[in-house]
Amino acid sequence: MARVRLIDVAERAQVSMKTVSNVVNGYAHVQPDMRARVQAAIDELGYRPNLTARRLATGRTGMIALAMPEIDHPYFGEMASHLAEIALARGYRVIIEQTLSDAAAEKAVLQDREAGLVDGVIFQPTRMATLDLARLHDDLPVVLLGEIDAPVTTDHVMIDNVAAAFDGVRHLLNLGRRRVAFLGLVDGDITMTNRRRLLGYQEALVGAGVRLDPELVLQARGFDSHDAEAAVESALDRGLDFDAILSRDDRFAAGALTALRRRGIAVPDDVAIVGWDDSAITGYTSPTLTSVAPDKRALATRAFELLHERMHGHHGAGRHIVVPHGISVRASAPGA
Amino acid sequence: MARVRLIDVAERAQVSMKTVSNVVNGYAHVQPDMRARVQAAIDELGYRPNLTARRLATGRTGMIALAMPEIDHPYFGEMASHLAEIALARGYRVIIEQTLSDAAAEKAVLQDREAGLVDGVIFQPTRMATLDLARLHDDLPVVLLGEIDAPVTTDHVMIDNVAAAFDGVRHLLNLGRRRVAFLGLVDGDITMTNRRRLLGYQEALVGAGVRLDPELVLQARGFDSHDAEAAVESALDRGLDFDAILSRDDRFAAGALTALRRRGIAVPDDVAIVGWDDSAITGYTSPTLTSVAPDKRALATRAFELLHERMHGHHGAGRHIVVPHGISVRASAPGA
DNA sequence: AGATCACTTTACAGCGCTGTACATTGTCTG
DNA sequence: CAGACAATGTACAGCGCTGTAAAGTGATCT
Structure with a gap:
């Protein structure tokens, strides 16, 4: 069964194509009885406009x-x-x-x-x-x-990534944490995003009179939660001392949680964690994840x-x- | 700047529109030098085909x-x-x-x-x-x-949902579990999916000589993980005895995990859980989630x-x- | 009654592309 | 060297719709 076209409807209703078009598009100046007649033809034939053609004619794709x-x-x-x-x-x-x-x-x-x-x-x-x-x-x-x-x-x-990172770190500082790690750098990926977040992280620490320690900026191999897990484990292996983590996203935070749990480190008691994105993941982890929440x-x-x-x-x-x-x-x- | 059209390229290259079209579409029988000439015109003008028009002409939308x-x-x-x-x-x-x-x-x-x-x-x-x-x-x-x-x-x-549910329950039975709950029914949603899964669940239990207990089929209020959480808590409240859960999806399983943790019930020692979907969630929960994995x-x-x-x-x-x-x-x- | 005006409807070009039919050119065969 | 045939290029209709300009239709006014 070939598709019903505008012209088929027009023939059926004994009107011009344009009038059918006007009815289809809800154009105001169509007499009620004319509208009804056209609509009847549309319904009888089961007409539906071809969007591609409409697009070509209007130039809008919608x-x-x-x-x-x-x-x-x-x-x-x-x-x-x-x-x-x-x-x-x-x-x-x-x-x-x-x-x-x-x-x-x-x-x-x-x-x-x-x-x-x-x-x-x-x-x-x-x-x-x-x-x-x-x-x-x-x-x-x-x-x-x-x-x-x-x-x-x-x-x-x-x-505002600077402010958001600042706020995330503030939240951790308010909890009394002083050794806050930043989990977010990924090998070979020095994006503006991270630079800004790192800046906010530093500003918050400096503002609170906490000495910056480059060791606390953790580096991961890739974007997967396992890469974060490995990064945290490696930090623990080299004896890094930290009591909080601000993470670049919730997946990384979940990876960190896994690593800490495996080492028997309690969250949030020993290490508090703030994730980023406020995604659905935050509800699935244990403990649930505090997270920087973009609107x-x-x-x-x-x-x-x-x-x-x-x-x-x-x-x-x-x-x-x-x-x-x-x-x-x-x-x-x-x-x- | 108006868009460059096929005809503009054709004029520039002194050929017909169709030849340009042939070049654009990689049609085989175009002489190399002609192809080069047309391609040059395309590049100079920065021509890009209008997909909507192509669609109208071909009837394919891609x-x-x-x-x-x-x-x-x-x-x-x-x-x-x-x-x-x-x-x-x-x-x-x-x-x-x-x-x-x-x-x-x-x-x-x-x-x-x-x-x-x-x-x-x-x-x-x-x-x-x-x-x-x-x-x-x-x-x-x-x-x-x-x-x-x-x-x-x-x-x-x-x-095959029957078989998949069967396999999920078998996995739990192999762990020595005998009181396997099915967490999956949702109020007012008696879909075929659930009917099939429930069937597989029952077949596995019956096949292992385990008595069916309707009490073990848990009902949730909605599709959210919190609804699953509430369903499991309510089951615990009414003293339901179970040592395993087969869940309708991973989100529900995550909700069950949360409820059990809150009550101090160990997973998998006291209650083993099998989720469904093998989604990314499985890696974020603690413990990580065994899951029925559709390919x-x-x-x-x-x-x-x-x-x-x-x-x-x-x-x-x-x-x-x-x-x-x-x-x-x-x-x-x-x-x- | 004719003029005027606002409202409806029509006819048709054209959006940019491709398919078809045909013209042209070159190549090969006997 | 004519005839057959393949390879290459051209002209143009048409995909289904909407915008525009123009024509038609009453109603209202003078």
Whole structure:
């Protein structure tokens, strides 16, 4: 059975195609009886508009792309879920793009792959350099997420990583901890994100009169929780003395928990831990995980708003929006 | 700057549009020098094809939709990740659709929302009845995922839930457990999935000569891990005696762990637990979670293959494919 | 009655691409 | 060297829809 087209409906209802189109699109000035007649034809034939054709005619796709490193990372999963919901409420659909932190894939996101496919892109880059970013999105509206060193020309939504790290460490200091480790550096990955977080970490310690110890900045081999586990074990092996950990994300924090448990070190009594992302993981660990909590809903909302403006012709300079964060206090670093 | 079109390239290279099209699409019979000339024009103008227009002309969209209840559920996140990867390798892109287990949203997936937008849909329904499913996807190729009671006309990929539940319980029985609880029923949600799992659970017990006790089938209020936690606590409150749990998913198992820990019940010594999905959660809990492991990669691969055939004209009866499962043994129910 | 105006509906071009049918060129065969 | 055939390139219709301009329809006013 061939698809029913607009023209089939028009013939059936004895009207022009455009009138059918007007009915389908809820155009105001259509007489009620005419509308009813057309609607009847639509229902009888089971007509449904071809979105691709509509797109070609209007130039709008009604879709936005969300490009992230991994869709099965809890943080990104939650962001995707929020964004899909927000976008849907505003009449947009979301294509989810997985870059796997691959530079080529990230480039592709902004280039040909999106050509004419989406009206805009919300993108969390990890590998692309600032300049490449600036150069690549000629005419495609883009909003960046995360703490990359975003080009000034591009909209960007983030939390204040310095302040968030500061707050996380403060929380630990308030618990009386003085030997706070930073678990977050990954070999060969000196991103802006980490630099900022490290800065906040240092500011908090210095502000509290605690001497900085470079030994306390732990390095992992990769991004998996096992890499964090290994990093913590290795720190313990070399006799590093610490009573708290601020972790780059909840997965790393979970890895740290595992390592500490294996060594019989009590959390939070011996070592308190603050994770990062406030993802669903925080509820599954034992003890549950205190975590730096970016306002994910706000991130998604603001990102969509900025993109929406760009898609509707806004052409100003890049706007850099900071959304709130908090600390979700759970058992691994309880309230003071 | 207006977009560069095919015709602009054609004019620049002094050839017909079709020749440019042939070059862009890698058509074989184009002379090398002609190809070079056209390519040069493409590069100079920075031409990129408009995918929407291509779609309208070819009738193919090159996209498939993946519709699932929640994209931030770890199981679905992993499935989405696999599928995106597989589809990409075969030249398809994936739109991820979140139904939030809403009947209307599920219907929409098969109806107007995807009209002309995607070439096919891979769909994990939870609310839709068999007949609705059968009726709604007239001409849209669809492959179903999960253990719904799929219409015979529709392709369907799943694991053998009876056998998987059987194996999960066997694993617990091999550990010497005899009072095995089933944590999985949710109020007002008597799905086929659960019926099958419950059947496998019963078969395993009966096969081992263990008396069935209806009390051991635990009921939760909702789908959240806290609901599982509450269900287990309530079972403990009423003095239920059990030494093992087979859980409907890993989140529920995590909830059970929390409840047991709070009551000072040792896992796995007092109560062994087997989760379901073998999701990333299994590594974050303490102890780590033994879990029934559907072969997610195989699920995604087979689903895509079936869909691919349908999209290329296959019109036979519904095929119902069973993919392997295993038990990922971890600490919550160690090997015997 | 004719003019005016606001509201409805129509006709048709065109969004950018590819498929089809056909024209052209070059190569090979007997 | 004619004829057959493959390889290569061209012209143009058409995918299904919407935007635009123009035409039609009453109602209201002079």
